[in-house]
Amino acid sequence: MNERNVSDRSVMINLAIVVGLLAAVVIGVLVFVAPKFEGEGYAVARGQAIYNANCASCHGADLQGAENWQVQGEDGSYPAPPHNGDGHTFHHPDSMLIDYIKRGGAVVLAEMGVDSVKSGMPAFGDVLDDGEIANVLDYIKSTWPEEARANQARLTAADEAAGGS
């Protein structure tokens, strides 16, 4: 073995180590980072498709709500409110939002003793399963400003701690 061969070999070994480390980094990224990113992106994209098919006709293609959504109509109903940061959706914990979506406004308002409002919000409990409703909320939340998201997450945590469901 001459000197040149030895240095060639050490170059090869160093190269192998570098390639090995790079591979470890790439695998680490794929295993630990990608699924999280893909998971959230997937939930939001799926929620958006479900929203477009079931909710956009009333709540607006851009979640902007119906025009004059704060003005009660002559029949006692309100137009659909926005679900972006302009509305009041983020003032409610998850349990209330899910309940409203599943059972619809008429049932929930009656249970709350509200008879001054005729609800225009249909029940989706027979149309969407729990996972689909969760994804619609993921999509709706993805459009809120950071502060609204944080506040609503706190409301939900407090509600869950109090046994809300």
Ligand code: HEC
């Ligand atoms: C036919 C029109 C219509 C459709 C379709 C509709 N909504 Fe609504 N929604 C309303 C109206 C009107 C209200 C306002 C409250 C009420 O009338 O009970 C409302 C209220 C809500 C609320 C509670 C109010 C709040 O705080 O923002 C949530 C949550 C909601 N809708 C989610 C959805 C989701 C999710 C879908 C699709 C799966 C959907 N809605 C489809 C009309 C509709």
